[in-house]
Amino acid sequence: MLEILIATAIFALVLANVTMVSRTSQEAYxxxxxxxxxxxxxxxxxxxxxxxxxxxxxxxxxxxxxxxxSSIDYERSLGVEEGQMVFDDPERIELELGPGQVSWLQNPQTAAERKVVWTRHVPEYMQDELPNAVDDNGNGLVDESGLSFDMEGKQVSIRLTLRREDAKSRVYTRMIESRVTCRN
Ligand SMILES: [Ca+2]
Ligand SMILES: [Ca+2]
Known part of the structure; x- marks a missing residue:
């Protein structure tokens, strides 16, 4: 009888552990x-x-x-026609602070404007940057936005931060920095 009780108790313990482990890994997943x-x-x-x-x-x-x-205006070349460079419609990439989104626009601020939202969840300020007139993250820019551009010669530096809360109000932040060369 005692043996059965012990066996049951051990089984219950093992079961509880298995449940706990699987909850933890589900959470981690x-x-x-x-x-x-x-x-x-x-x-x-x-x-x-x-x-x-x-x-x-x-x-x-x-x-x-x-x-x-926090925005960039540009035109793409379509090629050369009769010695003249021909450009496509003007485009813009911008951070819209209210909804916190990065949008791509064609013919911005005209009747022919087209807009596509590329991503949401963009915070007002870059990761580790606070609105305090100080360069908190030590990258040479003060109070830079969730999307920012600056230029050195033909090189354009781009920084993008995304921040999102999950259902348990845990905050996740991802920042990507890149430097690319424009064609002109
Ligand atoms: Ca900074
Ligand atoms: Ca700051």
Missing amino acids: RTGAFMGLLEEQAEQTMDRIEMAVMSSEHADLAPVAPLFA
Whole structure:
């Protein structure tokens, strides 16, 4: 009788442990999956921004550090016709602070404007940066936004931060920094 009791108790303990372990790993999986999605979204958006900047032709795309811009206006070349460079419609990539999203616009601020949202979950300020007139993250820019551009010669630096809360109010942040060369 005692043996059966002990066996039952051990079985119950083992079962409780198994349940605990599987809950923990499910939790870890959810956390990892959430962060994975955020990373994927940041990388995909950065790829699009890089492609746009690399195929643009015009100078003065962005200010020189320590100044920065949270939008970039550019035109893509369609080729040369009768000795003249022909450009596609003007485009813009910008951070919209209210909804916290990065949008791509064609013919911005005209009747022919087209807009596509590339990503949401963009905070007002870059990772580790606070609105205090101090360069908190030590990158030479003060109070830079969740999307920022600056230029040095033909090189454009791009920084994108995504921040998102999961269902348990845990905050996840992913920042990607890149430097690309524009064509002109
Ligand atoms: Ca900074
Ligand atoms: Ca700051």
